[in-house]
Amino acid sequence: MKSLAELAAIREKMKDKVVLREGSGEIRVVVGMATCGIAAGARPVLNAFVEGVSNAGLAEKVTVSQTGCIGVCQYEPVVEIFEADKEKVTYIKMTPEKAAEVIEKHLKGGKVISEYTISNAIS
Amino acid sequence: MKELSLNVLDVAMNSVKARAENILIKLIEADGRLTLIIEDDGCGMSEETVKNVMNPFYTTRTTRSVGMGVPLLKLAAEQTGGGITIASVSEKDNPEKHGTTVTAEFYMNHFDFTPVGDMVSTVTTLIQGSPHIEWRFEHITDKGSVELDTRELREILGDVPLDNYEVIKWIEGYLREGYESIE
Ligand SMILES: Nc1ncnc2c1ncn2[C@@H]1O[C@H](COP(=O)(O)OP(=O)(O)OP(=O)(O)O)[C@@H](O)[C@H]1O
Ligand code: FES
Numbered sequence A: 001m002k003s004l005a006e007l008a009a010i011r012e013k014m015k016d017k018v019v020l021r022e023g024s025g026e027i028r029v030v031v032g033m034a035t036c037g038i039a040a041g042a043r044p045v046l047n048a049f050v051e052g053v054s055n056a057g058l059a060e061k062v063t064v065s066q067t068g069c070i071g072v073c074q075y076e077p078v079v080e081i082f083e084a085d086k087e088k089v090t091y092i093k094m095t096p097e098k099a100a101e102v103i104e105k106h107l108k109g110g111k112v113i114s115e116y117t118i119s120n121a122i123s
Numbered sequence B: 001m002k003e004l005s006l007n008v009l010d011v012a013m014n015s016v017k018a019r020a021e022n023i024l025i026k027l028i029e030a031d032g033r034l035t036l037i038i039e040d041d042g043c044g045m046s047e048e049t050v051k052n053v054m055n056p057f058y059t060t061r062t063t064r065s066v067g068m069g070v071p072l073l074k075l076a077a078e079q080t081g082g083g084i085t086i087a088s089v090s091e092k093d094n095p096e097k098h099g100t101t102v103t104a105e106f107y108m109n110h111f112d113f114t115p116v117g118d119m120v121s122t123v124t125t126l127i128q129g130s131p132h133i134e135w136r137f138e139h140i141t142d143k144g145s146v147e148l149d150t151r152e153l154r155e156i157l158g159d160v161p162l163d164n165y166e167v168i169k170w171i172e173g174y175l176r177e178g179y180e181s182i183e
């Protein structure tokens, strides 16, 4: 059974890390979680980002957060990526698989996967 | 929605948007009935808004367009022969004690009952998205119960935020084990 002692251990481990976390959030991943997003599958997409970012060792650099309506129901699940000095990238019709790819190529590799973006769907 | 747990996620988001500090999510299964309660101490709604929220097609000239979240939950409950009620006190009417309670009743043996699905994912998603809120979760069945209270976790965690990945993973594991024990 998972014990509260494990939580205490996490606290101990984090004590030394607090300083390291400064400067976090250079890149923001925002997942649309309005009714339409949730219905279209935003929950597993969000969780894929939360898990994938941590597993890729990007937690210091990337924050994953949730928002409500992004305003493009027909393209849900929608994920926006904000980075200082760069244009916002909007990925549409996301899946956990695509999320893994975005983490690898975009968040880690710095290359936008234009095929999955909204600009690709519109043009 | 494919699972009721997705409706729960969606409707609990309304409580988050209402700037609640405490949110309770409770599921009680007994005698073939599932009662879902989502209770918050957020800004609440006026009677007029409650009426509009329950019926998206209710229109007067003063009506703003309302969303689909509550109507979808209502539909999911009504299609099993159950229904929903909303009790709300707005902050304007009572600055001391305000908030909203959404209660939905489902008949689980009805052909159109949507399975509860992955409540663990819903709870971890809510905590990850709003780690500053105090969440209380209870799922009671005739085989036992699964419970979580972020207040208790915070006591142990001190400064470590609830959206810390390892904490989220711990919560997930804790809840999954809880569900295994009442399977
Ligand atoms: N717990 C709550 N506390 C306060 N207001 C609520 C609550 N739940 C619903 N409401 C009100 O009812 C409206 C409709 O809720 P519903 O979930 O049906 O739509 P929605 O898709 O969330 O739309 P919106 O993005 O406008 O919230 C909300 O916009 C809000 O004004
Ligand atoms: S309601 Fe669908 S994106 Fe806003």
Ligand SMILES: [Mg+2]
Binding pocket: A035, B010, B011, B013, B014, B067, B068, B069, B070
């Ligand atoms: Mg809603």
